Amino acid sequence: MSPTDCSELVDMDHAATTALCDESIAAMEPFLMGTDLTGRGRGRYGNPSGSHALARDAVRALDEAREQVATVLGCEPGEVVFTSGGTEADNHAVTGGMPPRRGTPVCSAVEHPAVLRPTQALGGATVAVDRFGRVDLTALAETVRTIGDGHTGGSYTGGSYTGGSYTENSRAPGVSVVSVMTANNELGTINDISAVAEVVRRHAPGVPLHTDAVQAAPWLDLRSVACEADLVSVSAHKLGGPKGTGALVVRRPHTLAPLLHGGGQERDRRGGTHNVAGIVGFAAALIAAARRRPVSVERIGALRDSLAQRLVALDGVTETIDRRKAPTLPGHCHLLVRGVVGEELLLLLEQRGVCASAASSCASGAIGASHVLEAIGVVDPDVAPVRLTLGADSTPAEVDRAVETFTVSLDRVRSLSRRGAVGGAR
Amino acid sequence: MRVLAALSGGVDSSVAAAILLDEGHEVVGATMKLWGGESDTGCCSVSDVEDARRSAAQLGMDHHVFNYTDEFEHHVVAPYVADHAAGRTPNPCVECNRHLKFDVLLQRADLLGFDAVATGHHARVVRVEDGSLRIGRGADTTKDQSYVLHPLIGESLARVMFPIGHLTKGRVREIAAERGLRTAAKPDSQDVCFITRADGRESFLAERIELHPGTVVDSEGSRVGSVTAVELVTVGQRRGLNLAGGDDRRFATRVDVANRTVTVGPREDLNTEVLELEAVATAVSLGAGAEVMVQTSAHGSARPASVTHWDPSRSQLGLRWAEPTTRVAEGQSVVLYGAHGDDVDLVLAGGLATGGSV
Numbered sequence: 001m002s003p004t005d006c007s008e009l010v011d012m013d014h015a016a017t018t019a020l021c022d023e024s025i026a027a028m029e030p031f032l033m034g035t036d037l038t039g040r041g042r043g044r045y046g047n048p049s050g051s052h053a054l055a056r057d058a059v060r061a062l063d064e065a066r067e068q069v070a071t072v073l074g075c076e077p078g079e080v081v082f083t084s085g086g087t088e089a090d091n092h093a094v095t096g097g098m099p100p101r102r103g104t105p106v107c108s109a110v111e112h113p114a115v116l117r118p119t120q121a122l123g124g125a126t127v128a129v130d131r132f133g134r135v136d137l138t139a140l141a142e143t144v145r146t147i148g149d150g151h152t153g154g155s156y157t158g159g160s161y162t163g164g165s166y167t168e169n170s171r172a173p174g175v176s177v178v179s180v181m182t183a184n185n186e187l188g189t190i191n192d193i194s195a196v197a198e199v200v201r202r203h204a205p206g207v208p209l210h211t212d213a214v215q216a217a218p219w220l221d222l223r224s225v226a227c228e229a230d231l232v233s234v235s236a237h238k239l240g241g242p243k244g245t246g247a248l249v250v251r252r253p254h255t256l257a258p259l260l261h262g263g264g265q266e267r268d269r270r271g272g273t274h275n276v277a278g279i280v281g282f283a284a285a286l287i288a289a290a291r292r293r294p295v296s297v298e299r300i301g302a303l304r305d306s307l308a309q310r311l312v313a314l315d316g317v318t319e320t321i322d323r324r325k326a327p328t329l330p331g332h333c334h335l336l337v338r339g340v341v342g343e344e345l346l347l348l349l350e351q352r353g354v355c356a357s358a359a360s361s362c363a364s365g366a367i368g369a370s371h372v373l374e375a376i377g378v379v380d381p382d383v384a385p386v387r388l389t390l391g392a393d394s395t396p397a398e399v400d401r402a403v404e405t406f407t408v409s410l411d412r413v414r415s416l417s418r419r420g421a422v423g424g425a426r
Numbered sequence: 427m428r429v430l431a432a433l434s435g436g437v438d439s440s441v442a443a444a445i446l447l448d449e450g451h452e453v454v455g456a457t458m459k460l461w462g463g464e465s466d467t468g469c470c471s472v473s474d475v476e477d478a479r480r481s482a483a484q485l486g487m488d489h490h491v492f493n494y495t496d497e498f499e500h501h502v503v504a505p506y507v508a509d510h511a512a513g514r515t516p517n518p519c520v521e522c523n524r525h526l527k528f529d530v531l532l533q534r535a536d537l538l539g540f541d542a543v544a545t546g547h548h549a550r551v552v553r554v555e556d557g558s559l560r561i562g563r564g565a566d567t568t569k570d571q572s573y574v575l576h577p578l579i580g581e582s583l584a585r586v587m588f589p590i591g592h593l594t595k596g597r598v599r600e601i602a603a604e605r606g607l608r609t610a611a612k613p614d615s616q617d618v619c620f621i622t623r624a625d626g627r628e629s630f631l632a633e634r635i636e637l638h639p640g641t642v643v644d645s646e647g648s649r650v651g652s653v654t655a656v657e658l659v660t661v662g663q664r665r666g667l668n669l670a671g672g673d674d675r676r677f678a679t680r681v682d683v684a685n686r687t688v689t690v691g692p693r694e695d696l697n698t699e700v701l702e703l704e705a706v707a708t709a710v711s712l713g714a715g716a717e718v719m720v721q722t723s724a725h726g727s728a729r730p731a732s733v734t735h736w737d738p739s740r741s742q743l744g745l746r747w748a749e750p751t752t753r754v755a756e757g758q759s760v761v762l763y764g765a766h767g768d769d770v771d772l773v774l775a776g777g778l779a780t781g782g783s784v
Contacts, residue, residue, distance in 0.1 A: 343493055344537055351538060366459035366493035416537045 010398045010405075012356045014331060014391030015185060015215060020281070021240030021392075027284035028242065031061070031277035048274050049263055058276050065283035072286045073232060073249055074223030081248045081256075081269045082279050086214035086235030088259065089248035090114035092270075093210040093231040094179055095122065097257030103176030103207075104147050108135040109375040110186075115179050115212055116371070122176075132326035133189040133376050135180045137199050144203040147175050175204045182216035182226055186372045186387060187321055188332025190216070190225075197228035208254045214238055214246070218289050218392065219297055219329045230254045234286075236278065240392070241285030245278035289392070296392040301330035303399050304390055308333045310403045311388075314410060320378065320385065331390040340413045342384030343367050348409035354402050357387045427541040428452045429587060430534075432527060433482060433489065435474030437609040438546030440481035441598045442589040444605055446544055447485055449589075454540070455482040455489040458531060460498035460522070461620045481607050492534065494526055501525035503620060510657045511635045513683035514757025517574070517778075518618055519724065524577040532582060542585045547571045550591035551583050552772055559583035560709050563763075563771040566594040573724050576761045576776030579709045628658055640686040642667050645679070645695065656686050661755040662696060679753075697750040700734065703760055706743045706777030710769075712736045712762070718774060719763040720745060722754045728763055743777060754779040 011018075031044045037054055046058035063077075070077040083089045094105050095118050105124035107115050110133050119126065125147060128139045178200050183190045193211050200209045210231035213222055218239040226232045232249035236242055250256055250269065262271020311317050316338035321328055328334075337345060342358050346367070349356050358367045373385055388402060431443040433455040446453045457478040475491055482489035502521045509516035527545060535543045548564030549572040561578050564570045578586060590598050602610035621630045631637060632655075640656030641649055651669040653659055659667070663678040667690060679696055680689040701720070712718075712733050719728035729751055734744035745762075754760060762775040 344534060347490065347534075347538060366491040366495075368493065413537065 008353050010354045010401050011391065011394075012354055012388040012398075012402050014394065015188075015238070015387065015389035016357060017237045017243065018218075018240060018391045019393075020242060021285050021288050023288040024236075024241050024281040024285040028277045028281040031280055044276070046276075048276060049265060058274070061276055061280050062274055065279045068283040068287050069247055072222070072290045073234065073247070074227055075232075075249045075251060078267065079249050079251050081250055081266045082274060082282075083246050083248055083270060084244055084275070085237070085246040086112075086212065086233050087114040089233035089235070089246050090179075090210075090212050090214075091118050092248050092256060092259040093208075093212075093233060094118040094124075094177060095259065096176060097259050097269075098261065099257065101176040103174040105177045105179065106140075106143055106147065106175050107179040108140075108181065108191075110184050110372045111179060111181055112185055112212055112214070115181070115210075119179065124176075129375050130326075131376050132321050133184045133187045133372060134191050134326060135196060137195060140178070140180075140196065141199050141203050144175050144178065144200065144207075148173050175207045177208050177210055177231075178204065179210040179212065182211045182213040182220065182222070182229075182232075183329050184372060185215040186370060186385075187334050187376070188215070188328035188389075189321055190220070190327045190329065193226055194228050216329065217286075219293070219331065221290070221293065236282035236285055239285050239289040241282040242278045245275050245282045247282070292392060297330050300390050300392065300394060303394060303396060304330055304333050306396075307388065307390070307399045307402060308335075311335060311406055314407060317410070320373075320376075331394075333388040333390075335386045335388070336378065336380075336383040337386055337410065338383050340384050340410065342386060345384060345386060345409055345413050348413055349405055352405045352409060354405045356402075357389075358385055428539065429454075429542050429544050430531070430538070430540040431455050431487075431544045432531060432546075433457050433478035434546065434615070435477035435481075435609065435612075436546065436615055437602045437607070437612050438548070438590055438595075438598055440478070440485070440546070440607050440609045441593075441601045441605075442544055442546040442587075443482070443487065444485055444601065444607070445589040446587070447487065453485075453487050453544075455479075455485075455487055456531070457489070457491050458526060459491050459493045460495060460502075460526065477609055477612065481609055484605070484607055492531070494530060497530050498522070498526060498620075506618075507631060507634045509757050510631055511683070513657065513681045515660050515755035516757055517759040518620070519574040520577060520759050523575055528575075528578055528582060528586060532585060535585070542587050544587035544589055546590055547575060547588050548591060548595070549575050549588050551586055551588060554768060554772070558709070561773040562591075564588070564591045566596075569595045571724075572763075572771075572773055573721055573759065573761050576759065576773050577707065579707050579773075628655060631655075631657065638683075638686050640688050642669065642688045642690055644676075645689060645691045650676075650690065653688055656681065656683055656688060659688050662752055693752075696752045698753045699747055699750050701731070701745040701747065701754060701760065702780045703743045703745070703777035704741060704780050706736075706741045706775055708736070708738075708743075708762075708775035709772075710774050712743070712775060717765045718745070719765050719770075720747075721761045721763065722758060722779070730765060741777070743775065756781040 033043045036042050036044055044057055046054035048058040048062045066077045066080050069080050094115055105119045105122050107119045107126055108129055109126040110129050125143050127143050128136045130136055180191055180196045197209050200207055208230040211226050211229040212233045213226050214233055214235045217234045230251045235246035256269050258269055258271055260271045265271055308319055312319055318336050320334040320336050346356055429446050429451045431453050433439045443453055443455055457475050479489045502518050506516045506518045532543050548566050548569040550562040552560050552562040554560055561572050561575050563572045599610055621627055637655035637657050640653045642651035644650050651667050659678050659681050661678055661681055676690040677693055677696055678688050679691045714733055714735055716733040718731055720731045721728040730748040731745040734746050736743045756779055758779045760777055760779050764770050764772045764774055
C-alpha cells in the first residue's frame with residue numbers, strides 16, 4: 001500500500017466510472033486546442049448562446065451532438081436537455097425543476113441517492129423491490145393508487161410558473177412523478193420499464209415516468225428498454241465520455257421548469273453556458289458505445305460469467321443475485337462474502353493491485369451500509385458485499401488476475417482478521 | 427519500517443507522519459471514521475478527513491479512510507451513555523484508545539502488513555531497564571496524553587509509535603508551518619469528540635436515555651435545590667445545582683441516580699484519604715506501601731499516594747493519599763505514575779475509581 005503505481009492496477013470498478021474512449025477524446029480535441037477561427041490556436045471556444053461567427057461555430061457543434069444523442073437514446077433532438085451529469089438530470093426529473101411540481105414523487109427503494117434524496121426531500125414515497133432489486137409492480141400500483149391519481153402538476157409556460165408553491169407541495173394531491181431506474185448501480189439488476197410504464201398508465205395516467213438509465217446506458221439499447229419512460233437520465237462518464245456532462249430526455253408533451261434558472265439555454269429548461277467540449281465528447285462516446293454494444297455485451301457478459309463462476313467456487317462466496325432468475329447488466333458481478341470485514345478484503349485486493357468496491361461509500365470516503373442490500377433483505381451482518389464491475393475494454397487477463405488476487409486476499413483476511421466484537425461486515 | 431499513521435486531520439498527527447517520513451519509514455496514512463453517520467457532521471467530519479487527506483498528499487503518502495463507526499458505537503459511545511445512566515463518569519478517550527486506535531486499528535495494520543501504528547499523541551514509548559516497554563509522559567507537560575493511553579501495556583507497545591512525544595506543541599506547530607501543512611494553525615480538538623459544542627452533552631444523552639430531574643439535599647437530607655437531570659451531575663460539581671439563594675459554596679458530594687438525589691456539602695465533605703480502584707491493569711508489580719504519583723483526570727496534576735493493597739486476581743487496588751484530597755467520581759480513570767528514579771513520568775498502572783472510596 002505504498003503510494004499507488006496506477007499503471008499496475010486492474011480496474012474492477014468500471015461501474016463507478018470508466019476511461020475516456022478514443023472517439024470521445026478525438027471529438028473533444030478541436031474544442032480544447034488547435035485551430036480556431038481567430039487564428040490563435042485556442043480551439044473552438046465559442047459560446048453557443050451568442051450570434052456571431054464564433055458562437056455559430058459552437059452552436060453547430062452543439063446541434064450535431066444533440067442529434068447524435070437523440071439518435072442513440074431514441075428521442076427527438078428537442079427532447080434532449082444537456083445537464084452536468086446524472087445527478088442533475090435525476091434531481092431535475094424528480095423535482096420537475098424549481099419550483100418543484102405539485103404532488104408526491106414516488107420512486108423505488110433502491111434508487112441512486114440522486115433520485116432517492118430529492119424524493120425524500122419532497123416528502124415522497126418509496127416502493128418495495130423484490131429480492132433481486134426489481135421494483136415490485138403490485139406495490140407500485142398500490143402506492144400510486146393510495147396517493148391518488150389527481151395529478152395537478154403545474155406547468156411552466158416560458159417564465160411564469162402556474163403551479164403551487166414549494167411549501168404547498170407536500171399538501172398537493174396526487175403523484176407528481178414515478179421514478180424507477182433502468183438498472184441498479186450496485187446489483188446491476190434490470191427493471192422492465194415497459195411493465196412499469198403500464199402500471200403508471202393504468203393507475204396514474206398522465207403522471208410522468210422517469211428512469212435513471214445512468215448505469216444501463218453503456219450496455220442496453222435505450223431506444224427499446226427506456227422508450228416508454230417520459231424522462232430518461234444519462235451520464236457521459238459511465239460510457240467513455242467525460243465527467244461533468246450528461247442529459248435528461250424530456251419526452252413531449254411533458255415539460256419541466258428549469259432547475260437552474262439562468263440565460264434560458266436548452267429551450268429554457270436548463271440555464272448556464274453549455275459545456276460544449278463535454279457535450280461533444282458525450283455524444284461521440286454514446287455513438288461509439290452503441291456501435292460496439294452488440295460485440296461488447298456478448299464478450300463482457302462471457303467474461304463476467306467466468307469471473308463469477310470462479311469466485312463463487314471459493315468457500316463462503318455467493319452471487320447476490322441469481323442471474324438465471326433476474327437479468328443483470330453484463331459487466332456486474334455482485335458478491336456476498338461470508339466471514340470477512342468487507343473493508344479489509346477490499347484493502348487487501350487493492351494492495352495487490354485490484355480495485356473493487358463495496359458499492360456504497362459516504363462523503364468521507366469510508367465504506368457505509370447499503371440501502372440497496374437492505375431493501376432486498378440482505379441484512380446478515382456476517383456477509384460483506386463486494387462489487388466487481390467490468391468495462392467494455394476489460395480483458396481475460398484482468399479477470400484472471402482479479403480471481404487470483406481475490407483468492408489470495410480472501411485467504412489472508414480470513415486467517416488474520418479477528419472479527420471484531422461488534423461483528424461482521426458493514 | 428512500514429508504518430500506518432493514524433491521521434485525525436489535526437496538526438499533531440500530520441506532523442507525526444512527516445517526522446516518520448523524514449526518518450525514512452514507509453508511511454501510509456489512515457483516518458478512522460468513527461462518527462457522523464449519514465450526515466457526516468461533527469467529529470471525523472468530512473472536513474477533518476479532507477484535512478487528513480490533503481496533509482497526506484502534501485507529504486506524498488497514500489491515505490485511506492477506515493470505517494469503524496460500529497466499533498466506536500459499541501466500545502465508546504454505548505458505554506459512555508450507560509455510565510451516565512448509572513451515575514458514573516465515563517472516559518470515552520481512554521476507551522477509544524483501548525479498543526479503537528490500539529486494538530482494531532493495530533489489527534488492521536497487521537493484516538495489511540504494517541510493522542507499527544503511529545499516532546500524534548503527546549506521549550512516549552519508553553524502554554526500561556528490564557527491557558519492557560512503558561507509556562511515558564510527553565515532553566510538553568501541558569499537552570501530555572499519557573493518561574488517556576494508560577491501557578497500553580505490554581507487547582503491543584512494541585508496535586506503537588508516538589513521533590511527536592518528545593516535542594512541545596509549539597514546536598509541532600512550527601514544523602507544520604515550515605512544511606506548509608494546512609493543519610498548522612488548526613485549533614486543538616475538544617475533549618469528547620462526538621459531542622458537539624453547539625448541542626452539548628445533555629441533548630446528546632437525552633436522545634439516547636431518559637434523563638430524570640433530581641432533588642438536591644444537604645448532608646442532613648433537607649431539600650436545598652433541584653437539577654433537571656441527575657444523570658448529568660458529577661461528584662465535585664459546584665455549578666448548575668440551583669441551590670437556594672444562588673449558593674455556590676457547596677459541592678455535589680454524592681450522586682444517587684436510582685433515588686434521583688444529589689447530596690451537597692462543603693468542600694471538606696469531598697475530602698478523602700483513600701481511593702479504591704477496580705479494573706486495574708499494571709505494567710509493574712505493585713506491593714503494599716509502594717509510593718506512586720496519581721492522576722485522576724486528563725489534565726489534572728498528579729499527587730503522591732501509596733498503595734495499600736493490590737489484588738491481581740480481582741484487578742482491585744487501594745491507595746492512600748499522602749494528604750487528604752478531593753474524592754474522585756465513580757468510573758473516572760485513575761492512572762498511577764512512578765514517584766522515584768527512572769520510573770518518574772512512566773505509567774505504572776491504571777484503573778477506574780469505585781464508588782466505595784469514602
